[in-house]
Amino acid sequence: xxGIFDNLQSGVFRDERVLLPEYQPPQLMFxxxxxxxxxxxxxxxxxxxxxxxxxxxxxxxxxxTTASRLVLTELSEFTEKAVTAYVNxxxxxxxxxxxxxxxxxxxxxxxKRGVGADEIFSRIVQRLKYDRKACIVVLDExxxxxxxxSATILYELxxxxxNHGASFGLILVxxxxxxxxxxxxxxxxxxxxxxxxxxxxxPSQLKEILAARAKEGFLPGAASEDIIGLxxxxxxxxxxxxxxxxxxxxxxxxxAEKRGAKRIDESDVRASYAVAGEWKKEQRLSGVSEPEQxxxxxxxxxxxxxxxxxxxxxxxxxxxxxxxxxxxxxxLEKRKLVLVREAQPEGSRGKTRLVKTA
Ligand SMILES: Nc1ncnc2c1ncn2[C@@H]1O[C@H](COP(=O)(O)OP(=O)(O)OP(=O)(O)O)[C@@H](O)[C@H]1O
Ligand SMILES: [Mg+2]
Numbered sequence: 001x002x003g004i005f006d007n008l009q010s011g012v013f014r015d016e017r018v019l020l021p022e023y024q025p026p027q028l029m030f031x032x033x034x035x036x037x038x039x040x041x042x043x044x045x046x047x048x049x050x051x052x053x054x055x056x057x058x059x060x061x062x063x064x065t066t067a068s069r070l071v072l073t074e075l076s077e078f079t080e081k082a083v084t085a086y087v088n089x090x091x092x093x094x095x096x097x098x099x100x101x102x103x104x105x106x107x108x109x110x111x112k113r114g115v116g117a118d119e120i121f122s123r124i125v126q127r128l129k130y131d132r133k134a135c136i137v138v139l140d141e142x143x144x145x146x147x148x149x150s151a152t153i154l155y156e157l158x159x160x161x162x163n164h165g166a167s168f169g170l171i172l173v174x175x176x177x178x179x180x181x182x183x184x185x186x187x188x189x190x191x192x193x194x195x196x197x198x199x200x201x202x203p204s205q206l207k208e209i210l211a212a213r214a215k216e217g218f219l220p221g222a223a224s225e226d227i228i229g230l231x232x233x234x235x236x237x238x239x240x241x242x243x244x245x246x247x248x249x250x251x252x253x254x255x256a257e258k259r260g261a262k263r264i265d266e267s268d269v270r271a272s273y274a275v276a277g278e279w280k281k282e283q284r285l286s287g288v289s290e291p292e293q294x295x296x297x298x299x300x301x302x303x304x305x306x307x308x309x310x311x312x313x314x315x316x317x318x319x320x321x322x323x324x325x326x327x328x329x330x331x332l333e334k335r336k337l338v339l340v341r342e343a344q345p346e347g348s349r350g351k352t353r354l355v356k357t358a
Contacts, residue, residue: 010219010257011219011222011260011262012219012222012253012256012261012262012263012264013217013218013219013257014216014218015216015217016217016250017217018216019217019218019246019250019253020250021246021247024066024070025066025212025213028063028066028067029209029212030201030208030209031063031067034056034067034197034198035067035071037054037194038068038171038196039074039075041053042054042169045075045079045081045082045134046078046081046082047081050161050169051134051168051169052169052194053158053170053171053193053194054171054193054195054196055172055174055179055195056068056171056172056173056174056196057173057174057175057176057177057179057195057197058197058198058199058200059175059198059200059239059240059241060175060239060243061201061235061238061239061242061243061245062198062200062201062241064173064198065140068086068138068140068171068173069138071171072084072136080133081132082133082134082135082136082169083105083106083128083131083133083134083135084135084138085101085104085106085135085136085137086140087101087102087137087140089139089141089142089143090141090144090331090334091327093144093150094117094150095117095121095149095150095152095156096116096117098139098145098150098153099117099120099121099124100120102124102135103120103127106124106128106133107127108127121156122164124166125160125164125165128166128167129165129166134166134167135166135167135168135169136168136170137157137168137170138171138173139153139154139170139172139173140173141173141334142172142173142174142179143174143175143176143179146176146179146182147182151183154170154183154187154191155186157170158170158187158190159190170191177197180193200240200241201236201240201242202240203232203233203235203240206236206242207228207232209242209245210228210232210235210245211225211228213246214228214249217253218253219262221262221263222253222256222263222264223253223263223264224263224264226266227249227252227264227266227268227269228249230248230266230269231248231249231252231269232245234248234269252264252268253268255268255269255271256268288332288337291320291325292331292337294314294317295310295314295325295329295332295338296332296338296357298310298313298314299338299356299357303356304354304355305354305356306353306354306355307353307354307355308352310325310329310355311325329355337357337358338358339355339356339357340354341354342354
């Protein structure tokens with residue numbers, strides 16, 4: 001008798017992981033030039049020379065994160081003279097958080113509590129000097145650390161060679177093209193950023209990216225050229241965004257799978273759009289999670305509200321901690337789905353954050 005697990009065999013997927021947003025493709029199509037430009041800036045470390053800092057910018061879903069991670073991986077395979085670290089500044093943006101994330105990846109174990117940012121930084125420096133290595137750091141979503149107090153992080157890292165004898169190479173990544181414009185001139189001059197632009201993908205490029213991924217992820221015949229074209233068109237409409245295109249394809253595969261079909265058809269692709277209202281459809285497709293959707297629903301209903309009131313409403317509906325809800329709001333803000341501004345309520349000294357849908 002066939003086991004129950006035999007019956008679970010997929011009708012469409014060969015390897016579904018390949019289609020997931022977090023999958024790291026081994027090769028990045030149409031980005032050879034950019035990847036080389038970044039690599040060229042970093043290559044000096046292999047000969048013990050200081051690396052050239054880089055600024056990668058371009059619209060969302062154009063391969064910036066994937067490219068910078070790829071360079072880190074290849075660099076650590078290429079030379080022993082560098083350690084690498086990746087920091088998502090939307091998750092870690094305080095000095096303490098950024099430095100801890102780096103410390104962790106350069107092999108500097110920290111006690112769980114009670115180590116201040118200065119101490120962490122000096123431990124990283126000691127570690128690099130002891131190991132005689134430079135540290136290449138990707139600061140992804142770097143706009144989060146380019147303003148206010150967090151900007152000192154950029155200053156400290158870019159001056160560390162001069163001030164402490166430990167060399168850092170920075171790869172800053174952002175959607176904001178004029179990131180440097182907002183920086184303090186002292187920070188700007190110590191960074192000396194080489195710029196690398198990632199342009200939005202053309203529809204034909206999206207199609208090729210999807211086709212390559214479909215070949216790995218789907219069983220033969222599951223995703224036709226037309227289906228791939230349709231998903232590529234969604235990505236093109238979203239501004240040349242490969243993430244949107246890939247997600248459309250993956251979800252269409254899921255829909256076909258649910259029907260027990262062996263081929264994805266057009267209705268499977270459209271179904272991933274089939275939620276009331278064009279606006280909401282776009283959000284879903286660009287990967288708004290259920291809790292984030294709840295945040296958006298509350299804001300749509302109530303209009304602009306203070307973050308405190310929003311947390312309260314949310315918790316009443318769905319539990320979870322304030323911190324988690326703050327993360328949803330931050331992530332929505334990053335994708336420009338909500339707007340956040342600071343205001344000072346009358347008769348109060350403190351500031352409050354006001355949130356509304358974009
Ligand atoms: N050239 C490419 N070849 C294959 N896959 C790609 C390519 N470019 C992007 N992708 C895929 O598209 C998705 C989005 O890419 P990535 O996360 O690197 O974009 P990003 O530019 O960092 O976007 P954001 O600005 O929103 O952070 C990923 O799943 C990635 O695998
Ligand atoms: Mg990214």
